[in-house]
Amino acid sequence: MNRSMGDSHRRFLQTMMSNGIIDNIQARALHQHCCEVHSGHYIPDKLDEFIDVINAQLQPMFMNIRKAMSEEDGLQYYALVNLTETDITRMSSDYADNELELFRKAMDLIVDSENGTASSTDILNCADTLQTKKLRKKEAELVLNKFVQDKWLNEKHGEYTLSTRCITEMDQYIRTMYRDLVKICHVCHNIALQSQMCENPGCGIKMHLPCVARYFKGRSDPHCPACSDFWPHEIPEFHRRQSQASQSQFSSAKENTAPAPSTSSSRRSRR
Numbered sequence: 001m002n003r004s005m006g007d008s009h010r011r012f013l014q015t016m017m018s019n020g021i022i023d024n025i026q027a028r029a030l031h032q033h034c035c036e037v038h039s040g041h042y043i044p045d046k047l048d049e050f051i052d053v054i055n056a057q058l059q060p061m062f063m064n065i066r067k068a069m070s071e072e073d074g075l076q077y078y079a080l081v082n083l084t085e086t087d088i089t090r091m092s093s094d095y096a097d098n099e100l101e102l103f104r105k106a107m108d109l110i111v112d113s114e115n116g117t118a119s120s121t122d123i124l125n126c127a128d129t130l131q132t133k134k135l136r137k138k139e140a141e142l143v144l145n146k147f148v149q150d151k152w153l154n155e156k157h158g159e160y161t162l163s164t165r166c167i168t169e170m171d172q173y174i175r176t177m178y179r180d181l182v183k184i185c186h187v188c189h190n191i192a193l194q195s196q197m198c199e200n201p202g203c204g205i206k207m208h209l210p211c212v213a214r215y216f217k218g219r220s221d222p223h224c225p226a227c228s229d230f231w232p233h234e235i236p237e238f239h240r241r242q243s244q245a246s247q248s249q250f251s252s253a254k255e256n257t258a259p260a261p262s263t264s265s266s267r268r269s270r271r
């Protein structure tokens with residue numbers, strides 16, 4: 001089997017580089033699109049093999065396209081991970097020092113919280129205690145918006161959570177930095193922030209909400225998988241949603257439109 005990168009792989013990688021993260025449905029559409037545009041061999045259901053070829057080339061550059069599950073909805077994502085900068089310095093080219101300090105504070109609040117969220121009020125209250133340079137409330141609000149736009153944080157009704165991109169790219173940093181606070185999901189073994197916890201003080205395992213839903217599906221009498229105590233929380237339900245992006249196009253995963261020397265000769269305009 002040919003393991004070298006073709007134009008279709010390069011195009012896929014360029015889009016990953018400009019987006020940082022895309023969901024499973026977008027990734028499948030992008031895979032098809034890249035193969036068709038570059039008259040490559042498109043085999044549905046071979047996305048992971050296609051990505052393996054890219055990952056083999058990324059390895060010497062300490063980068064990796066990695067699968068990750070969203071804590072929020074359980075959807076699968078693909079994130080481009082930089083393996084040399086796994087902490088917040090990863091963001092330092094895009095943000096000022098005091099903005100990064102605000103991000104650290106937000107992360108502290110989120111990781112230290114019971115359900116993996118921090119309110120905008122609590123985060124904004126940190127803005128005038130920053131060591132590097134205080135931020136006015138209005139400025140801090142703009143920075144928070146930028147964190148959301150750049151897919152480092154998610155926001156819903158004034159509550160902030162760490163995004164799938166953030167948890168995936170900073171996995172090692174979070175595990176080291178918050179060793180005593182952060183727990184690992186009993187089901188999928190990834191960092192569990194938005195989750196449910198066993199109330200047995202001798203147990204206290206955590207499970208992501210989508211993992212809880214999958215684990216207890218069809219069981220009327222849920223018990224902790226670790227200690228067998230009754231699981232006292234409401235079992236969340238997740239309905240299989242099609243991506244918000246349209247089915248066949250990856251409209252929200254904007255393609256990198258910058259001309260790239262390696263593909264420009266064979267680039268065709270999109271219909």
Ligand SMILES: [Zn+2]
Pocket residue numbers: 185186187188189190192207208211
């Ligand atoms: Zn999990």
Ligand SMILES: [Zn+2]
Pocket residue numbers: 198199200203204205224225226227228229
């Ligand atoms: Zn338990």
